[in-house]
Amino acid sequence: MSPLNRKLLRDLWRIKGQAGAIALVVAVGVSLLVMMAGMLSSLKETRAAYYERYRLSDVVAPVTRAPLSLLERLAQIPGVAAVEGRIFGGALVDMPGQAIPIRASAVSLPTHRAPRLNDLYLKQGRMLVPGRTEEVIVLDSFAKAHDLMLGDTLTATMNGARRSFRIVGFAMAPEFLFTTAPGEFVPDDARFAVLWMNEDALAAAFDLKGAFNEALLSVERGAMPEAVLDAVDAIVDRYGGQGAYLREDHMSDRFISEEISGLQATSVVVPPIFMGVAAFLLNIVITRMVQAEREQIGLIKAFGYSDFEVGFHYFKMVLVIAVAGAAFGCVLGLWGGRAMAGVYQTVYHFPFLVFQISPASFVTGVGVSVLAASAGGLFVLRRVFRLTPAVAMRPPAPMDFSRSGALNQRLKSWLDQPSRMVIRRVMRNPGRIFGAVLGVAVGMGLSSAQLSIMLGFDETLDLTFGVIDRSDVSVSFFEPMPAAAVNAMKHLPGVVEVEPTRAVGAVLRNGLHSYRGSVTGLTPGASLSRAVDNDMNDIPMPETGIVLAKALADILEIGPGDMLEIEVLEGRRPVLQVPVASIAETLLGAPAFMHMQSLNHEMREWGRVSVVYLRVDSAQLPALYAELKAMPSVAGVTQREDARAAMQKLMDTGAGAMRYVMAAIAGIITFGIVYNAARIAYGEQARDLASLRVIGFTRAETAFVLLGELAIVILLALPLGVGIGYALSFLIAAGFSTDLYQIPTTFRPDAFGTATAAVVLAALVSGWLVRRDIDKVDLVATLKTRE
C-alpha cells in the first residue's frame, strides 16, 4: 500500500466520528431512494402480475339486465380480446353477535368453467360445486377479520330475501385489492364482504335467469380501450347500461394508483435533500482538513508529488465516505424496502409479492451520492491545487477581515468586541453562513412540512367526521326511495332526527373536460350531512343550478353561469344541462352540490332519497340495527365512528406511515446540521477561543463568541425554514392528495411552532455539547500549536 493511501486510512480513522455521521446522511438518502424505488417497482410489478395472472378486465360495463346473447355482440367489437358476463349484486351480511348489518357484493361464477375474466385466487378450501346453490366462497380478508372457518354458515339478505349459505372457500381477487363498499371510500376488512356464488343461485336471487348485469371485457394488446368504451356503451345502452368504465376508474385500482403516485412524489422530493446536505457537510469537513494539513500538503508537494496526485488523495477521502455511505444505504434500503413491501402485501391483500429492486436504483443511489459528494469536494480541491509548497510550509496568515470593516463605524457605537468578532465572522464568510442557514432551514422545512401534513391528516378526519358528517348512522338504499319511506324511518327505535340526501353517480362534462364523480342533493339547512366552505360556513343551496367545489371547477375549467353537462349513470341515465350557480372553496375533495328538490326535478324523479343520515339515541342502536337488517331496501348501514376508525387506520398504514418515518428522519437531519455547524465553528476558532480564555475571559464569555454565530445561523434559518416548510407542505400534500381525499394545506402555526422549538432545542443541545469542549480545552496546548 502506498504511503498516501496509508495516510488516507489513518486520516479516515481519525475523523471517524464526522465521517461516519456524513456517511450516515448519505446512507439515509440512498436508502430512501432504494427503498422507495424498490417499493414502487414491487408494487407496480405485483399489481401487473396479479392482474395478468387472474385476468382482470380492462373495461367493466354495468347494465340493468342484458341477455347472454349480447356477449357475442360485445366480443365482435374491434379490439376486444375476451368477454365475460356475470351477475354482480349487493347483499347485507348478518354476522352473529354484530348488531350492524355488513355490506357485501355478491358475484357470480360460471357453472362448468373458470371465469374468462376476473378470476379469483382460492386461498383455502375448494371451488363451488355446480348446482349447489347454498355454497359460497368468501373474501379472505373479511373471513380473517371475523375469524370465519370453512364449513361455517353465513346469513345474507339479497334482493330482500334472507338466505343461509355454507362457506366452502376463502379467496382473493385483483378487483378487490382495496376493499371498499360501493359508495364508500374508506376500506375496512371487517365491514365489507364479497360472496362468490354459483351463477344459477345468484340469477335466481336477482331474477336474472339467462341474463347478466355486468359485462367484463379485456382489450387486445395495442387497442385503445377508450374506443372500445364507446362501442360498448352504444351496444348496452338499451339494456340499462350505466356507463362502461375503465380499469383505472375502478375504486380498487384507483386507490393503488394514488398510493403509487404518492410514493413517487415523496421519492422525488426527499432523497435529493439528503444528498444536498451530505455534499454540504463533506465540503465543510474536507475544507477544514485541508486547512489543517497545509504543511503536510506542502511537504508532499515538495517531495515531488503532483497537484493531481495530492488532490486525488483528498478526493479519495470524499469518495470513500460517499461510497461507504451509499453501500450501507443500499443494504438499509433493501432491508427497509422488503419490510415495507411486506406491509403493502397485507394492506392490499396481494396473494403473492413480486419483490423487485431494480439494479438501476442502486446505480442511481451510488452515482448520485458520489456526484453530490464530489460537488462538495471539488471546491476543496481547488484550494489544494492553489497551495504551493512554500506557502504551505508557513503558518497561515490571519484570515483577512479588512474588507468587512465597512460596517465598522456603525457597528462600533453599540457592539462590544466579542459581538464584533461574531458579526465580522458572519460577514467574512457569508457563503458558509448561508450554507449553514440553508441546511438548517431545509431540515426544519422538511420536519415542519411533515408535521403540517400529519396535522392536516388529522384535520381531515376532524372535518369529515366533526363538521361535515355529524350523523350517528347513515343508511343507504339499493334504489332511490320515495320520501314517504324516509319519513317512516322517524318511527324506528331511537331515531331522533332524519335527514335525507340524494346522491347521483354521474360524469360531469364541460366541453372536452370531464370528471367521473357524483352530484349530491342536500336539503336546505342540512345539519347532519353538510356542505361547508373553507370558513366552516354552510354553503347555501340555490333553488336552481349546481354548486361546484373550486377543485372540481378547475378540473372542468368552468365558471358561474356556464352550463354543465351531467351524464347521469343510474336509472334511465338522463343527460342533464344544469347552470353553474356558484363555485365554493370546499374543505375536502371535489364535490358537486345541488338543492335536493332541484336535483330530483332535473332527474324527473320527484321526492327520491338515496342516503339517509340519522341522529340516534345510542341506547337503542341494537334495536334500530335489528329493524334495518330486516328492511330489503337497505343496502348498507354505516356508523360514523366505524368509518372514522377505518379512515384513521388507512392513514396510518402504507404511504401514510411513511410520514412518521420522514418526520423522524427530518428531525435527525436538522440536529445533525446544527451540531455540525457548531462543531466546525468550534474547530475553526479553537485557537481564538483559547486565547480569549487566557486573556481572562470566563467560559460563558468565551462561549458567547462561539455560540453567537450559531445563534445568528439559527435566527436566520427559522424564518427561511418556515418558508421552505410551507412550500414543501404543498408539494408533499399535492403528492398525497387524491380525488378521493385531499390533504388540506393551510399555514399551521402549531406545526411550525413545534418545528421551531425542535430546531431551537437542537441548537441548545449542540451548543451545550460544544461548550463542554470549551470547558475542557487545554489552554497551553492550543496556544503552542501553530494551527
Added chain:
Amino acid sequence: MSETEHTFTTRGLTKVYGSGEAAVHALRGVDLEIPKGEIVVLLGPSGSGKSTLLNIVGGLDRATDGEAFFEGQNLTAMSDRDLTRYRRDHVGFVFQFYNLMPSLTARENVELVTEIAEDPMDASEALRLVGLTERMDHFPAQMSGGEQQRVAIARAIAKKPTVLFCDEPTGALDSATGRAVLHVLNDVNAKLGATVMIVTHAAATAGMAHRVIHFADGAIRSVETNAHRLSPDEIKW
C-alpha cells in the same frame, strides 16, 4: 522578605505529565522567589521546565504538587473561576505566535481586554506605547509579524498588569523587529512597574534582565542577577 513583597513565591512546585513508567517530570520541586518590578529571563533547553513554570504561575496550568503564591495568594488552591479572575485582573500574556483575533482591528484587539479590565489605560495609549498609533485600525492580516507582536504586547499591557508573561516573544521575528519588541518590554517594566517574565531560547536576551534563571531537567540550576543591565540595542542577536 515577606511573601507580599515578591510577585511570586513557589515552594516545592512539581509538575508530572502522565503516570507510571511513562511519567514525565516537567518540574521537580522548584523553590523560587521573584521580587516585584523586575525583568526576569528564564533560560534553558527545550523541555527543561521553564514554560511549565510560566504556565503554572500564569494561571494556565495546575501544579501536581507544591505551592505557588502571587502576592501572598495561593494560586495552587484557586478554583478555575478564581484563576480566570486572576488572569483578567493581573496578568498580561505575549506569545510567540501573537494569538490576535483576526476579526478585530489592532485597536479592537486591545479593547477586547480594556472592556473587561478594572482600571485599564486607553487602548490608543497602549498602542502608542508600542509605537503603532498609525496602524490602529488595521486588521492583523494587514500587518507584519513584528507589528502583530506589538499589538499583542499592547493588548497585554493595556490592563496595566501586575505581571507580564512572554513566551518566546521574539521567536518568530527578525533581529530589528525583535529589538523593537524588547524595547517595548523594557519600557513597560520601567514605566508601569510591571514584573516581566520572559521565557526564551535566546541567551543574549538575558543581558537586559535584572535576574536570570537557568533551568535544566525540571529544576533551577542557577540564578544570577545582572549588576549592569544592557539596553536592548546592545544585545547581540
